[in-house]
Amino acid sequence: MKITLKVWRQKNAADKGGFQTYQLDNVSPDMSFLEMFDVLNEELLSKGEDPIHFDHDCREGICGMCSMYINGKPHGPKQTTTCQLHMRSFHDGQTITVEPWRAKAFPVVKDLVVDRTSFDRIIQAGGYVSVNTGGVPDANEIPIPKKVADEAFDSATCIGCGACVAACKNASAMLFVSAKISQLAMLPQGKVERKTRAEQMIAQMDEEGFGACTNTGACSAECPKEIKLENIARMNREFYTAKAKSENV
Amino acid sequence: MNLDSKIPEGPLAEKWSKHKFNIKLVNPANKRKYDIIVVGTGLAGASAAASFGELGYNVKSFCFQDSPRRAHSIAAQGGINAAKNYQNDGDSVFRLFYDTIKGGDYRSREGNVYRLAEVSVNIIDQCVAQGVPFAREYGGLLANRSFGGAQVSRTFYARGQTGQQLLLGAYGALSRQIANGKVQMYSRHEMLDLVLVDGKARGIVTRNLITGQIESHSAHAVVLATGGYGNVFFLSTNAMGSNATAAWRAHKKGALMANPCFTQIHPTCIPVSGDHQSKLTLMSESLRNDGRVWVPKTVEDAEKIRKGEIRPTDLPEDKRDYYLEERYPSFGNLVPRDVASRNAKNVCDEGRGVNKTGLAVFLDFADAIKRDGEDTIRGKYGNLFDMYEQITGDNPYKTPMKIFPAVHYTMGGLWVDYNLMTNVDGLYSIGEANFSDHGANRLGASALMQGLADGYFVIPYTIGDYLAKMPYDKVPVTHEAFKAAEANVKEKIDKLLSINGSKTVDQFHKELGHIMWEYCGMSRNEEGLKKAKGMIRELRDQFWKDLRLVGTNDELNLSLEKANRVADFMELGELMVDDALHRDESCGGHFREESQTEEGEAKRKDDEFSFVSAWEYTGPEKPEVLHKEDLVFENVKLTQRSYK
Ligand code: SF4
Ligand code: FES
Numbered sequence: 001m002k003i004t005l006k007v008w009r010q011k012n013a014a015d016k017g018g019f020q021t022y023q024l025d026n027v028s029p030d031m032s033f034l035e036m037f038d039v040l041n042e043e044l045l046s047k048g049e050d051p052i053h054f055d056h057d058c059r060e061g062i063c064g065m066c067s068m069y070i071n072g073k074p075h076g077p078k079q080t081t082t083c084q085l086h087m088r089s090f091h092d093g094q095t096i097t098v099e100p101w102r103a104k105a106f107p108v109v110k111d112l113v114v115d116r117t118s119f120d121r122i123i124q125a126g127g128y129v130s131v132n133t134g135g136v137p138d139a140n141e142i143p144i145p146k147k148v149a150d151e152a153f154d155s156a157t158c159i160g161c162g163a164c165v166a167a168c169k170n171a172s173a174m175l176f177v178s179a180k181i182s183q184l185a186m187l188p189q190g191k192v193e194r195k196t197r198a199e200q201m202i203a204q205m206d207e208e209g210f211g212a213c214t215n216t217g218a219c220s221a222e223c224p225k226e227i228k229l230e231n232i233a234r235m236n237r238e239f240y241t242a243k244a245k246s247e248n249v
Numbered sequence: 250m251n252l253d254s255k256i257p258e259g260p261l262a263e264k265w266s267k268h269k270f271n272i273k274l275v276n277p278a279n280k281r282k283y284d285i286i287v288v289g290t291g292l293a294g295a296s297a298a299a300s301f302g303e304l305g306y307n308v309k310s311f312c313f314q315d316s317p318r319r320a321h322s323i324a325a326q327g328g329i330n331a332a333k334n335y336q337n338d339g340d341s342v343f344r345l346f347y348d349t350i351k352g353g354d355y356r357s358r359e360g361n362v363y364r365l366a367e368v369s370v371n372i373i374d375q376c377v378a379q380g381v382p383f384a385r386e387y388g389g390l391l392a393n394r395s396f397g398g399a400q401v402s403r404t405f406y407a408r409g410q411t412g413q414q415l416l417l418g419a420y421g422a423l424s425r426q427i428a429n430g431k432v433q434m435y436s437r438h439e440m441l442d443l444v445l446v447d448g449k450a451r452g453i454v455t456r457n458l459i460t461g462q463i464e465s466h467s468a469h470a471v472v473l474a475t476g477g478y479g480n481v482f483f484l485s486t487n488a489m490g491s492n493a494t495a496a497w498r499a500h501k502k503g504a505l506m507a508n509p510c511f512t513q514i515h516p517t518c519i520p521v522s523g524d525h526q527s528k529l530t531l532m533s534e535s536l537r538n539d540g541r542v543w544v545p546k547t548v549e550d551a552e553k554i555r556k557g558e559i560r561p562t563d564l565p566e567d568k569r570d571y572y573l574e575e576r577y578p579s580f581g582n583l584v585p586r587d588v589a590s591r592n593a594k595n596v597c598d599e600g601r602g603v604n605k606t607g608l609a610v611f612l613d614f615a616d617a618i619k620r621d622g623e624d625t626i627r628g629k630y631g632n633l634f635d636m637y638e639q640i641t642g643d644n645p646y647k648t649p650m651k652i653f654p655a656v657h658y659t660m661g662g663l664w665v666d667y668n669l670m671t672n673v674d675g676l677y678s679i680g681e682a683n684f685s686d687h688g689a690n691r692l693g694a695s696a697l698m699q700g701l702a703d704g705y706f707v708i709p710y711t712i713g714d715y716l717a718k719m720p721y722d723k724v725p726v727t728h729e730a731f732k733a734a735e736a737n738v739k740e741k742i743d744k745l746l747s748i749n750g751s752k753t754v755d756q757f758h759k760e761l762g763h764i765m766w767e768y769c770g771m772s773r774n775e776e777g778l779k780k781a782k783g784m785i786r787e788l789r790d791q792f793w794k795d796l797r798l799v800g801t802n803d804e805l806n807l808s809l810e811k812a813n814r815v816a817d818f819m820e821l822g823e824l825m826v827d828d829a830l831h832r833d834e835s836c837g838g839h840f841r842e843e844s845q846t847e848e849g850e851a852k853r854k855d856d857e858f859s860f861v862s863a864w865e866y867t868g869p870e871k872p873e874v875l876h877k878e879d880l881v882f883e884n885v886k887l888t889q890r891s892y893k
Contacts, residue, residue: 011804012804012805028522028523028525029642030522030523030525030641030642031522031523031525032527032640034527035525035526035527036525038525038527038755039525042753042755042756044799045753045797045798045799045808046751046753046797048797048799049799050799050800051799051807051808053805053807055315056489057314057319057321057488057489057490058319058321058323058324058488058489059488059489059527059528059530060324060528060530060531061636062323062324062410062412062413063314063318063319063321063323063324063488064318064319065314065315065319080639084636084639084640086639086640086642088642109459109805110804110805113805115315116315116316117315117316117436119316120316120317120318120424120427120434120436123318123420123421123424124424124425124427124428125428126428127421127424128379128380128421128422128424128425129378129379129380129421130425131375131378131379131422132300132303133296133299133300133303133375133422133705133706133709134371134375134705134706136374136375136377136378137374137378138374139333139373139374139376139377139378139383139391140335140390140391142377142378143388143389143390144385144389145385145389146385146386146387146389149382149383149384149385149389150385152380152382153382153407153408153414156382156407156414156417157410157413159413160316160318183380183382184380187380187382189377189378189379189380190380
């Protein structure tokens with residue numbers, strides 16, 4: 001296959017950046033999208049040019065590190081991660097435009113690499129059950145109905161990639177945040193801290209500069225792990241009950 | 250050098266409790282006077298850092314990824330073993346211990362493995378308390394399955410993403426300590442050297458991957474939880490960034506490297522599709538419960554399939570060779586990983602491989618679908634089949650899957666004693682980075698178990714014993730030892746950047762991978778290993794003469810990062826070859842062609858090789874020195890594995 005790539009190049013956070021065009025003549029449909037980049041980067045390196053920098057690690061669709069817009073869509077045309085996208089999803093002669101996530105809370109580091117530590121800080125604000133190592137009850141002392149466990153699991157599959165933010169015209173992080181809040185609010189272990197958790201995580205989300213949610217649903221439609229919109233409804237419920245009952249109000 | 254494993258005296262079942270009672274404790278008020286560095290944030294590293302923080306120590310945690318949540322433990326699919334005996338099927342701590350020792354082909358320590366089995370039960374409790382959504386039965390209790398040929402159902406799982414859910418639990422605990430100010434997190438930082446002061450590990454030198462800044466960090470103890478070195482082979486199921494640099498540089502500062510030739514090759518991975526291949530994807534082992542492995546009986550038919558002249562479904566039954574069922578009637582398609590892998594290699598070596606590259610065998614679900622219906626199979630493996638189709642473009646409901654073995658896990662690693670301390674005072678190693686629990690072969694669903702056992706339940710105790718004897722004084726990073734290490738790191742980077750040759754890092758890495766796979770992979774012999782050693786040396790010389798990098802140190806520079814790692818892989822690769830050469834027996838994942846039974850199965854030589862090989866670095870271009878730690882078996886009887 002022949003492919004024309006238009007890639008966002010930006011030397012560092014301070015650089016203005018811009019698109020650069022590359023021509024690839026020998027792309028195999030069996031390549032993954034990132035392997036196509038590998039091939040291009042090998043070429044650039046042997047010409048003494050700086051390779052295109054992008055984030056990636058597991059290449060199995062589970063670590064959440066890969067992240068780019070492909071033809072305007074986060075992770076490209078299929079509802080999957082960039083590393084799990086293959087060139088057979090494109091056609092011979094196609095022009096593909098590639099950009100880094102665009103969001104105030106995800107500043108560009110270099111080329112397609114962005115800084116997503118804002119997600120880490122949101123989790124630090126309360127995305128866990130506060131138990132220390134040891135001194136916990138036997139695992140089977142906390143029976144959980146299968147249905148509840150399965151639903152909590154669905155929310156727990158978020159890989160923290162940030163595609164939801166990238167998909168949202170307001171760069172809202174509601175889907176990511178709500179997935180964690182829902183997972184823990186549904187489980188008995190997480191119920192104890194549900195009020196403070198929702199309040200603190202949402203406060204952190206706002207502080208990081210993520211936008212507001214206007215219910216367009218673009219996040220869920222682009223989420224590679226199919227995190228459901230219901231999570232956001234659940235989170236809003238958590239938040240308002242938290243507010244109503246909060247000692248802080 | 251005296252290798253003291255420090256296994257406590259007394260009956261097996263009492264060793265750990267006794268030891269915990271005997272070790273020194275650090276007074277709670279004094280814990281904050283100690284600093285601990287933890288490198289790596291996978292299951293072992295994250296759980297250790299979180300637990301240290303909870304206890305009150307000051308922790309600095311490092312990872313090269315953009316977030317600690319991305320460490321490669323996240324990719325583990327199958328599950329985690331624990332001797333809970335919830336299924337009432339006769340499991341016990343002793344049985345899990347026994348299975349692990351036997352599965353490791355009697356090349357691990359009884360004391361360590363027993364402790365692993367013992368604390369396995371606490372892990373499940375801990376993870377459930379954290380909100381890890383394990384699979385459950387309709388009654389609300391935890392579900393289990395049997396995994397990797399185990400006779401009992403002791404594996405806990407979270408669909409096909411147990412690793413992810415466990416890691417997110419540990420990441421949550423770590424995040425909580427970061428929020429509490431007990432852990433300082435350094436993501437996108439790579440450890441490039443270990444710093445010793447008066448023979449004790451007192452800190453590390455790192456490179457900030459965004460700015461290139463070389464930084465020193467001082468502490469009272471250093472814990473390496475940096476994973477395995479499977480990427481020596483270039484292609485493996487490891488993440489792209491997984492590397493051996495931290496461990497290797499510690500090795501060069503005196504830490505012994507144990508059993509480096511013990512690597513695990515997993516039989517069910519998606520085959521290589523071409524030269525562009527960057528990594529290999531594992532398909533869960535559970536597929537072998539229903540899939541039947543075969544290749545055509547004749548080379549001619551295999552050729553026709555490779556060329557696409559006939560479809561695999563067209564080949565009549567009597568022209569197919571279900572070689573595992575044939576050779577191993579009682580275990581059939583469920584033989585252990587190493588046996589399944591080796592047999593796949595053999596049939597492909599005979600020219601009967603079935604994809605373009607000739608390196609693949611079929612895993613066929615047609616019979617299972619006929620027997621149970623497509624819906625049942627979809628229910629069991631739906632997500633795996635989808636993943637397979639996404640990657641290969643083939644639909645496994647209609648045509649057999651193609652699979653081939655791939656490097657998956659490394660049992661070898663830094664030598665540690667019962668306290669998980671290396672031979673360097675104050676330097677610890679946990680999880681896949683150490684060598685201690687899996688012998689020559691790791692059983693399914695026990696990597697996650699070991700990572701969390703080490704991090705949550707072993708090292709939080711044992712590190713106290715060491716720190717309790719340490720003065721509180723800190724070593725300033727202006728100390729000459731830090732300055733020297735920094736200078737060393739910078740010099741190496743400058744050298745890499747100034748070679749200005751013609752070949753890229755990946756080219757070198759691929760060549761190294763080829764050599765390792767060819768001569769130090771699934772099957773090894775003296776001649777090949779000797780040849781490999783020469784080839785690696787030559788490649789390494791070339792690397793330092795002809796490498797081409799672009800850019801500077803003072804920026805995000807992915808090829809410079811890689812160059813640092815590949816330079817170390819070259820040296821480690823050579824040591825793996827040395828180790829394989831010297832271990833003139835077959836055991837677990839290490840198959841020496843010279844040592845096989847009449848039927849072509851692996852043959853151990855217990856009289857000669859019941860020991861841990863621990864290698865000491867003695868200087869550049871000098872041969873490493875071998876130290877032996879004898880393995881003593883008091884509670885199990887050594888038997889040859891047989892799966893006929
Ligand atoms: S919710 Fe979906 S899109 Fe957003 S971070 Fe999680 S996995 Fe990625
Ligand atoms: S690289 Fe890990 S999800 Fe894509």
